[in-house]
Amino acid sequence: MYQPRIGDELAVLDTPSLLVDLDLMEHNIALLQERLHRSHVQLRPHLKTAKCPEIAQILLAAGAIGGCVSKVSEAEVMAQAGIEDLLITSEVVGQPKINRLVQLVEQHPQIKVVVDSLDGAAALDQAFQLVQKPLDILIEIDVGQHRCGIEPGEVAVSFAQQLRQFRCLRLRGIQGYQGHVQLIADSDERERMCRQSMRALTSTVRLLREAGFPLEIVTTGGTGTVELCASYPEVTEVQPGSFLFIDAHYRRVLGPVYTPALTVVSTILSRPAPYRAIIDAGLKSLSIESGMAEPKDRDGLYYQPFGDEHGLLEWTQEVAARGMEQVLKVGDRLELIPSHCDTTINLFDTYYAHRKGKIEAIWSIAARGKVQ
């Protein structure tokens, strides 16, 4: 098979393939920087979105202080690629994973993890005592998402005090991520909910500092809330990820702030009926938990998956009257904007990064599938 090369046109690519429009991605990065420009916070973007060391390096070059990752296996990929200052934003639990973390932190001591239980902290401490190494930790508090995290306020202070028993754990900060707020469509309601979660976070920060815990790191904020979070003086860093690519879901929520920079290019396989086409991208190419992917620059066309390997495009008679039917022939191609970038990227091995349709870089999605 032909191996696509730098300088090739996108037409050489087999489909489905995952494309990044570099002009648009760079625009999104610049826009976020501009929006954080007058803030005191630092940017530690969540690398779970792009899953790619080369993109992480672009973010570092643009001023990011390091990266967030979700899992130890994701941290391994990024650390291996030279990204040292990493925060693992999920609790690290279970002996196989803790053993992996110990090996990783021995090589990369700037890696930090979050904790939300004494059992979890005790297991980490025990493992790091065996190798006589410290581990930097952040307390995760639940600011309203009701996923992981302990209660804010006095419960968190009491928890921090109990953590003092663990000799190898160094409390560096606190994480309070509002996953439940990012994609609230009504912007007033999003702001209201964000302020509510920020009250929980900032009041806990103040209590902890009063109790003698300096908390160098206070991290929160995703693409949907990052500017508001950055306006709180207690916050030291923010962790947005999706701003890079902006998927169809985020675009619906945020409006035309950022520009979708990620697409899946697909080929029309079959034209079984006047108002339908079957394309070669299904559940294995476009994730659907955040709604349907949207055909790019094709108003009036609607996509849904039709099995693992097929997708259905439908359009109205009105659209057909504009000539769409003539345009969509077997063998034609179109691009679709994923509804959720993180899980769609997780389906591919390679980014084809292009500028105006000419391939400028081919990047391995090295952290794809790193769920451990």
Place this chain on the structure above:
Amino acid sequence: MYQPRIGDELAVLDTPSLLVDLDLMEHNIALLQERLHRSHVQLRPHLKTAKCPEIAQILLAAGAIGGCVSKVSEAEVMAQAGIEDLLITSEVVGQPKINRLVQLVEQHPQIKVVVDSLDGAAALDQAFQLVQKPLDILIEIDVGQHRCGIEPGEVAVSFAQQLRQFRCLRLRGIQGYQGHVQLIADSDERERMCRQSMRALTSTVRLLREAGFPLEIVTTGGTGTVELCASYPEVTEVQPGSFLFIDAHYRRVLGPVYTPALTVVSTILSRPAPYRAIIDAGLKSLSIESGMAEPKDRDGLYYQPFGDEHGLLEWTQEVAARGMEQVLKVGDRLELIPSHCDTTINLFDTYYAHRKGKIEAIWSIAARGKVQ
């Protein structure tokens, strides 16, 4: 990190990991063979489910005549592993993919593809004329799924006659897959719909044979319809895939015929509330388009994803009264039966195949992500 080895207990595995219970998988294979025992049809299992050459070899050893694959890239993986008799069950469209097919068929001439348009057939013929090689094709007809495929009956006969103009295409048979029938929960309705699609298929087969097309291959049938399809004398082979593992969706539909053999093992990360636990398996570990994964051997526990990397387990007060709360501690593990095996397998790189909890084989999911 520790690399799991043959003979290890499952407890050594980091989570989430994908497990195959070999006793149960072998039971499912034997059960399908038993159910097809008195039939004349041959088994060409769909390898899109398992995506793994080692499992394909197990199926061949059990009597399968070859395999089905969805895409050219899937065929490359299986052919490379020595599986020569392959049927690609999706139309092969677009010059990059056709170029890939030509290279593959030059090495592996038993590969067959389906066609459903003259444009598609013409592009294939042109490419194979350049290398002066024949290509075996099957006509795909639409037996009611309304995905790909041309109309059954006289339209198909006329199509077959027009295919005669293509010098390199050898018409070997016909495919009529009833994807719309496999998972109909009401078994009477499933049978009725299957018989309806089989009337379309078998009447077309008879017309084509009367018109002088021998059709050595007539292929249909998935896990939900395979026995009924095999009872039709016109059918020569069937293409079920999910029978190997049986996911939670198929189990709900088919009842206790086969036994779920595939699970994802996950660890409890956090216990934020009395009737909830957070586990380390989310959208990136368990697909959800066919409903929710089901905790194995844990009646009264319900799973849903909570983001890409987390899952939520909930249970009722009644269940808690039986002691579940005590059982589910931070660091405990449980297995979940995926709701859809094909797309869940596509999220992992490795199968850990075990017998009674001891690892017997570690297989690469070599065709994961092969969407092209």
